[in-house]
Amino acid sequence: MSQVQEKKDSDRGERRRRPREEEEVWVPKTILGQKVASGQITSLEEIIESGDRIQEAGIIKKLLPDLKTEVVDVGIIQKMTSNGQSTRFKAIVAAGNGNGWLGVGQGKSKQMRIAIEKANNQAYLNVSPIKLGCGSWECRCDQKHSVPFKVRGKGGSVTIEILPAPRGLGLVAGGKIKRLLELAGLKDAWTTAYGSTTTMNSTSKALLECLRQTFSHG
Missing domain, CATH: 3.30.230.10 (Ribosomal Protein S5; domain 2)
Incomplete structure (x- = not known):
């Protein structure tokens, strides 16, 4: 077999393995996470009503699978230290499902990718319920298209x-x-x-x- 053919076969194998490596499997680390993973808790409303603190982004991903994240802002933080100038990246990410749930998170790191990952995780943890309605005296419909009041x-x-x-x-x-x-x-x-x-x-x-x-x- 030629070296060219061997390289092609190696590339195909790498492409096949890559998706499996990128798949993230959530392993619950808290009691609340274990209850969500086992199906004992099936909605985020149950957690909010009980007052339990959410410490794992996997809980939100499990209960709100339609949640989407979007990078809202990125920037650079520079400051002088005893070792010279220090540069870090800052990212702000929003997570929402377009149907009454929204969270915003911020992350900082020396690498842009890690800053976005941190902000992404924080956005999930900050997700809050939003009550939609129609509080406009000009409309007075029963559809959930605006806020219910100022x-x-x-x-x-x-x-x-x-x-x-x-x-x-x-x-x-x-x-x-x-x-x-x-x-x-x-x-x-x-x-x-x-x-x-x-x-x-x-x-x-x-x-x-x-x-x-x-x-x-x-």
């Missing part, structure tokens, strides 16, 4: 207000804020933001706090 949230120097809007208006919001609202499941809403909204860390925290109030106050 909500206000603060994160750092940023404050965000979300007001119910009539069906068909769409999302009146900036690019990244609009995308977060879409991941949460909102289709129509007015938004007002105060402060430095270019700082996505504060903006995402303010928005998540805003949306959490629809559930806690509803």
